[in-house]
Amino acid sequence: DTEVYVMPFLTYTTPRAARNALRFRYSLLDAARRRAGQLAQKGALFPWRTINGEEASAYYAAGTAQYHIDADIAYALSQYVGATGDVEFLDREGIDVFVETARLWADLGFWRSEEGSTFHIHGVTGPDEYTTVVNDNLYTNVMARFNLRRAAEAVRTLQHSNPTAYADAKARLSLTDEEVEEWGRAARNMSIPFDEHLGIHPQDSHFLEREMWDLDHTPLDKRPLLLHYHPLVIYRFQVLKQADVVLALFLQGEDFTPEQKRADFEYYDPITTGDSTLSAVVQSIIASEVGYHDLAYRYFLSALFVDLADRHGNTSDGVHVASTGGVWSAVAAGFGGFRDLGAGQWTMDPRLPDDWESLTYRLTLRGTRVRVTVRPDELELVVEDGTGHLAFEVRGAEVVVGPDAPVTVPLDGQGPRLEGEPPSPIGTRRSDGTIISAIVPGA
Numbered sequence: 001d002t003e004v005y006v007m008p009f010l011t012y013t014t015p016r017a018a019r020n021a022l023r024f025r026y027s028l029l030d031a032a033r034r035r036a037g038q039l040a041q042k043g044a045l046f047p048w049r050t051i052n053g054e055e056a057s058a059y060y061a062a063g064t065a066q067y068h069i070d071a072d073i074a075y076a077l078s079q080y081v082g083a084t085g086d087v088e089f090l091d092r093e094g095i096d097v098f099v100e101t102a103r104l105w106a107d108l109g110f111w112r113s114e115e116g117s118t119f120h121i122h123g124v125t126g127p128d129e130y131t132t133v134v135n136d137n138l139y140t141n142v143m144a145r146f147n148l149r150r151a152a153e154a155v156r157t158l159q160h161s162n163p164t165a166y167a168d169a170k171a172r173l174s175l176t177d178e179e180v181e182e183w184g185r186a187a188r189n190m191s192i193p194f195d196e197h198l199g200i201h202p203q204d205s206h207f208l209e210r211e212m213w214d215l216d217h218t219p220l221d222k223r224p225l226l227l228h229y230h231p232l233v234i235y236r237f238q239v240l241k242q243a244d245v246v247l248a249l250f251l252q253g254e255d256f257t258p259e260q261k262r263a264d265f266e267y268y269d270p271i272t273t274g275d276s277t278l279s280a281v282v283q284s285i286i287a288s289e290v291g292y293h294d295l296a297y298r299y300f301l302s303a304l305f306v307d308l309a310d311r312h313g314n315t316s317d318g319v320h321v322a323s324t325g326g327v328w329s330a331v332a333a334g335f336g337g338f339r340d341l342g343a344g345q346w347t348m349d350p351r352l353p354d355d356w357e358s359l360t361y362r363l364t365l366r367g368t369r370v371r372v373t374v375r376p377d378e379l380e381l382v383v384e385d386g387t388g389h390l391a392f393e394v395r396g397a398e399v400v401v402g403p404d405a406p407v408t409v410p411l412d413g414q415g416p417r418l419e420g421e422p423p424s425p426i427g428t429r430r431s432d433g434t435i436i437s438a439i440v441p442g443a
Helices: 002-013 015-027 029-038 069-084 087-108 138-161 163-173 177-188 245-251 258-271 279-290 293-308 321-335
Strands: 110-112 118-120 211-213 338-342 345-348 359-365 368-375 378-385 390-394 397-401 407-410
Touching (some): 002 015, 002 069, 002 321, 002 359, 015 087, 029 087, 069 087, 069 338, 087 138, 087 163, 087 177, 138 163, 138 245, 245 258, 258 279, 279 293, 293 321, 321 338, 321 359, 378 397, 397 407
Parallel strands (some): 345 390
Antiparallel strands (some): 110 118, 338 345, 359 368, 368 378, 378 407, 390 397
8 A cells, every 4th residue: 555555656746755665664674574484485575564564464365465565565666766766775775675575476486387487476365355365366476577577677787886785785685696587587487367368367367267246236235345245255256346457557557558458447447346445546547548538537536535525434533545645646647647667767648637627747756846737738847846857758759858948748639538437247258158147145
């Protein structure tokens, strides 16, 4: 929740706060190493919930089994370093996080040579807590792949850019060249499930074998599902608490084609309950990207009013901070079209809602703050603070903005347009010829 939903807001608007949050994670590294040892793994396994570094989640299936927290932290660290250029933090502290999280994945996963030497990760839970302890969860594998290759890249870069810091890290971490090579090989050969018949990425290796939960005929007084049904009932169905594959499409979008993004979104969106306050922001972002403009706006409003309208009936217990951070991402990354591809590569492909005259948001990158204004027919970039020049790719064309003058880029529309919302996949035929059915358990 912190690294994926809160950290982007801090990284791109208040980098010092982002650095402090990452230093807090770094301070828990020894506890994470102990946690990995308790689970018979190498490296470090950061806790799903914590106050002092120890796991505070009582239910392992929907808590500790979410190993993807390691990759989420590595992702936020990489995002921060790329946006700020803070190599000092990377060289002294961040490198340890990259190394120990990569070690966890290399040890947790295994090679399946009869499938062409693919690397698999079994027995984990993805972001969707209505499907737990599964094999080859798409989100986990995609993010672990990122973690492994980013860690290898960080080590090699440190070796060439700062030999002294590299020597210190190598001694401190007992780092070997062989394990760094192994990370790269595991990343290149990571198992990424794909169903050719349906043209989608299965959420996990057995997800598509389950029947669906008939959400349309589930009474409102039985929602959210987790408060009215035993977890073992929920786990038997294709039903999502929150975006899982769809979240991977956002965080690692460059690894998926536009056609895959649309197909995945259209399959998973109708079977996602929204029982998590974190889901709507991601669904809004990807709906915007693939062309469901009206649906994207509805999801945005749903996220925006989580606390303002107490939509989940629990705001009295505290504000949903992660959802609030996600609302910023829904604005900047969804409607604003901002993407960070890493290593100082930033792109923009906006999707302005139909009844908005303009949208303005700000990004602080490499010490320079730029104001981004999206209008129906143009995008304007203005440096408000700082002396640097920033380069963006706006719909395939490079645009450079500096403190000397604003830059305006003409826009031809707001991307693809798809009416309504994706139809339910209930009744879809699997590759083996069987039909996916749906029921309401106990009805």
